[in-house]
Amino acid sequence: MVKIRSSEITPEQVYLSRRKFMKGIGAIALGSLALSACGSLATPDTQPTSTAGPDSFLAQPTAHANATADKLTSLDDITHYNNYYEFSQLKDPVADLAQHFKTRPWSVEVGGLVNNPKTYDIDAMLKRFPQQERVYRLRCVEGWSMVIPWTGFPLAALLKEADPTSRAKYVRFESIMSPQQMPGQQDNYFKWPYIEGLRLDEAMNDLTLMVTGLYGKPLPNQDGAPLRVAVPWKYGFKSAKAIVKIDLVEEQPVSLWMNAAPDEYGFYSNVNPERPHPRWSQTTERRIGEAGRIKTIKFNGYADEVAHLYDGMDLIANY
Amino acid sequence: MEAVRVQDRARLNPRFTPLQLLAHIGAWIPLFVLLWDASHHQLTANPILEATHRTGTTALVLLVFSLACTPLNVLFGFRQAIKLRRPLGVYGLMYIGVHLFIFAVLDYGLDLDMIRDTVVEQRFVLVGLASFLMLLPLGVTSTRGWMKRLGKRWIKLHRLVYLAVPLAVVHYVWLVKADIRVPLQYGAVVAILLFLRIPRVRHFFSSLRYRLAPRFDSNLARPSKV
């Protein structure tokens, strides 16, 4: 069905050990892998391989988390600690509430200021754009973070196909509006649907990933299935979930959060310890699954890839 | 005469009334549930934050209950409530103690520089701390001995709670992401409970109650000025 699905189901443990192996940690890792991974799959050769294959992320050395410092967050945590206000303002009930959310049929409308507007069926989209695996840090504005192995394709590939006109300056994401399925949307406190946006050059940056999978499997509903974006150098809320519409526009889009609290949530929302937030410390963060706090790094550690986008810009004023 | 009888009963039978028992047991339950869930890894993926939220909420609820005792007596002649005022307040302070312990020790690992930065940077932490620093002396002086030693000043000192609890509500309003409806509901309840303490309001309600049910209400002395 979905192209990215591994030929066999990849348990998290195997996935982890496969990554370890591919990182070439060597004999010691291999030994421990044989002990720790599930018995019959003890040798790497017999392990199921994902269609994305190892090359895709080894070829992206800067795109994934620093392997020595960052441990992958467990699948259980990634799928049971979800900021997804369409379902609930609480994080742990989202997994259950999203269980029956319908992700098929699903179409994504790409339009606005483009020469080739097109409505994609999600499955056609998955076939059209080669999927790759990327491990990204995710830093929530609430002061916690995860390290997540996503599967997806660069937004740039999609935008190139849409061919933005010269007037296009921003990309605007619109998420699904479905109050019958999403109890949080029955509450009008927030102005649904969820809107987010990026400047065109941010959207074209290779780091900006359209996400369709997690841990080598199709994206779970609670994490934004069937299609979300991951913008790892920005706070998590910039990465809209359950996207149905991608428009190229001339004016800076007004996001749901800019609407709800304009002086707290700006358009850029780059991870930036230098810009304090009234509610949460932005100088440190709590890594989910680990004890204690770690220092938050500007651009969430992706400065090499994205700092140039903001040359000469005051990132305190343009928060 | 009634008062004498009640005192005698208390002396003869120092055990708790069912309501007091309920309050004491009820106040410990959230702590045990917290410890149980913590030891069974049931505090979400972000256990420190979850524990912070739970202890904060419990503290606030207990303080609101404690503040409700006097109005319950004034409005409904529910005199048993007065006995709960102190234990509920002290339990509230206990949960704030746990809340602060989680914050300073578990979350910030007693890193004083980091804690100082957070207190300065996050206004909600600052008002939470202010609230705690006001409630602490009230907890310390909540014993009979301190009550005697301080005499009239005890009452004055304990009026600090009228400032400390609203500050805790401000703490809550300032820390939620955008939807401040829940903290505002707490704020509304606290506002009503404080409003009922304004002498004229209080007097109005007690005389009203006296007029409505003078014969059945043995708790109530006739208001001096009607």
Ligand code: HEM
């Ligand atoms: C001693 C100083 C205090 C500190 C350092 C402190 C710190 C915190 C922190 C870090 C949070 C979590 C914020 C977040 O969501 O990221 C919090 C939440 C909370 N605190 Fe405090 N606090 C203090 C005092 C108090 C007091 C005195 C009360 C009430 C009596 C209180 C009640 C609450 C409540 C109700 C919450 C939110 C619970 C929820 O969202 O469910 N705190 N506090």
